[in-house]
Amino acid sequence: MTLVECKNLYKNYGKREVLKNINLKINKGKIYGLLGPNGSGKTTLIKLINDLLVPTNGTILINGKNPGIESKKIISYLPERTYLNFDMKISETIEYFKDFYDNFDEKKAYELLKRLNINKDDKLKTMSKGTKEKVQLVLVMSRKADIYILDEPIGGVDPASRDYILDTILKNFNDNASIIISTHLISDVEKVLDDVIFISDGKIILNESADKLRNERKKSIDAIFREEFKC
Amino acid sequence: MNWVFDNERPIYLQLVEQLKILIISGKFKAGEKLPSVRDxxxxxxxxxxxxxxxxxxxxxxxxxxxxxxxxKFVTTDKKLLEKLKNELALKYGKQFFENMNNLGFSYDEAIEYLKKSKGEI
Structure with missing residues (x-):
């Protein structure tokens, strides 16, 4: 079943074409890697799917409908930059999420935080960059959504924490949902991906099963990426 | 068991290989129920x-x-498990002789090294 469909999608910022004729289907029950160099259009595509930007041309369908209030309910989105109030205590942030999202599972959030040894009375501003990122991921993954969109979820954390984050993503992944992970840290993430989407200069240049690519090219996704995007 | 994957080969094939070893070596016994896919x-x-x-x-x-x-359960066909064990043993043997051959050793010399290294294990 298709959860997200982009048809002949274009996005311009002024005269600059950022996305050029994107055609893409995101199906249920899979983890996708949205991979591309800086400035290739990954975040723009993600913002369009999240209804934070409007297409210049073409259409996006979320569960068959245009993005809007309904689609925001079923998409759980981890933005590249945080939108949380760092003066809030963790427990207050959780209350905030509970108010905001019907599908937020408070119990799950506290369980995940406990595993991280994070005190609910601590404020975000007292935490390291890596811990903040983990808290945000916990909040996003504690929503019972159909589509999880994670923009650079492991960007600011050390390798050991990356494994924790990937485990958290995997543990909360179920057959009824899809996950889109945008990243340029490919070697850390690639083993959990079903499919990879390579985006270059606003165009999709490859959309294929990760294991099929490894089999055909006898190379890692990271090596294939380096090959495709050689400067 | 330490699960290590090589990103250059399909992950599912590596899982097949590693699970086979667990089954052949009896970590998962004939007829035993496997943990769930999720676990x-x-x-x-x-x-x-x-x-x-x-x-x-x-x-x-x-x-x-x-x-x-x-x-899912491990097969109760002991003959099949025995066959898999033999196949894998032959594969390891071949790999050893291939590696030694690449270093310039004859079959007999390779056997000598095999015997010598036995004492060191």
Missing amino acids: LAFETHVNPNTMQKALNELENSKILYTQRTSG
């Missing part, structure tokens, strides 16, 4: 879809069988 995926830190694919592959080669509603 196995979590233990190995892979995507459940990839684990499912690996288990399907093992089922296609009759090493596993599915019992409706109660999960």
Whole structure:
């Protein structure tokens, strides 16, 4: 079943074409890697799917409908930059999420935080960059959504924490949902991906099963990426 | 068991190989029920879809069988398990002689080294 469909999608910022004729289907029950160099259009595509930007041309369908209030309910989105109030205590942030999202599972959030040894009375501003990122991921993954969109979820954390984050993503992944992970840290993430989407200069240049690519090219996704995007 | 994957080869194939070793060596015994796909995926830190694919592959080669509603089990066909063990032993043997051959050793010399290294294990 298709959860997200982009048809002949274009996005311009002024005269600059950022996305050029994107055609893409995101199906249920899979983890996708949205991979591309800086400035290739990954975040723009993600913002369009999240209804934070409007297409210049073409259409996006979320569960068959245009993005809007309904689609925001079923998409759980981890933005590249945080939108949380760092003066809030963790427990207050959780209350905030509970108010905001019907599908937020408070119990799950506290369980995940406990595993991280994070005190609910601590404020975000007292935490390291890596811990903040983990808290945000916990909040996003504690929503019972159909589509999880994670923009650079492991960007600011050390390798050991990356494994924790990937485990958290995997543990909360179920057959009824899809996950889109945008990243340029490919070697850390690639083993959990079903499919990879390579985006270059606003165009999709490859959309294929990760294991099929490894089999055909006898190379890692990271090596294939380096090959495709050689400067 | 330490699960390590090489990103240059399909992950599901590596899971098939590693699960085969667990079965052949008796970590998962003949007729034993396997943990669920989700539990196995979590233990190995892979995507459940990839684990499912690996288990399907093992089922296609009759090493596993599915019992409706109660999960996947290791085959009770001891002959098949014995055959797999022999295949793997031959593969390891071939690899050894190939490596020694690449270093310029004859078969007999390789055997000598094999005997010598036995004392060091």
